[in-house]
Amino acid sequence: MKKVWLLCLSLLMVLGLLGCGSDTGKAEEKAAPAPVQKAETPAKPAAAGKEKILVAYFSATGNTKALAENAAQALGADLYEIRPEQPYTSQDLNYNDETTRATVEQKNDSARPKLADLHAPVADYDTIVLAYPIWWAQAPRIMDTFVESYxxxxxxxxxxxxxxxxxxxxxxxxxQKITKGQANWKPGRLFSPSAGAGEIKGWFDGLGF
Structure with missing residues (x-):
């Protein structure tokens, strides 16, 4: 009888060990960490210090507008039109009449035609390219108003x-002499209204901004 009891006890111990081994395996399987997923490579941030360029132009006949649009495309710049409160008519631009509006303004250093818009986004840009026609060997007086207004x-x-x-x-x-504030001026240049992107970009890159 004693032998039978010892045999049963031995069987119970063996079964107990097998059961413990099986539970341990299950526990280890549950505790195993999930596979690590590598984070995707983050997008590269925008290049630091990349300048924002604005081409601010005044055009009475459309020639300077064409140049300004070409310049903006060549430089990756935004466009802003400098508009006079009172637009210029073809009669205003008659060079042969000393009494026309443009002639009178150009002969008066203190003439300052009013701007139609006083909210040019000058503060938002690092570099500003002024585009204008030559009137009587100078920039139109509306440009004087513009550079003194901001x-x-x-x-x-x-x-x-x-x-x-x-x-x-x-x-x-x-x-440059009448511009409000301490700006970093670089030499300007005369272009054809149809100047190509390469010509404009080459000149601009040579300024060293």
Whole structure:
């Protein structure tokens, strides 16, 4: 009888060990960590210090508008039109009449035609390219109004212009002299209204902004 009891006890111990081994296996299986998923490579941030460029233009006949649009495309810039409160008519631009509006304004250094819009986004840009036609060897007086109406401190400034025969002359130098704030001015240049992107970009890159 004692042998039978010992045999039963031995069987129970063996079964108990087998059962413990099976539970341990299950416990280890449950505790195993999930596979690590590698994070996707984050998108590269925008290049630091990339300048924002604005081409601000005044055009009475459409020639300078064409140049401004070409310049904006070449430089990856935004466009802003400088509009006078009172638009210029073809009669206003009659060079042969000393009494026309444009002639009278250009002969008066203190003339400041009013702007139609006083909310140009100057503060949002690092570099501003002023585009204008040459009138009587200078920039139109509306450009004088523009550069005196905003604070250009810390901005890069340059100019492009169109003309029926004159060069850029001292027009940009005069604008630099009256510009409000301490701006970083670079020499401007005369272009054809149909100037290509390569020509404009090559000139601009050479300024060293």
């Amino acid at each position: 604070d250009f401190t810390g901005k890069n400034l340059t100019a492009v212009c169109t003309s029926g025969g004159s060069d850029i002359g001292s027009s940009a130098d005069y604008l």
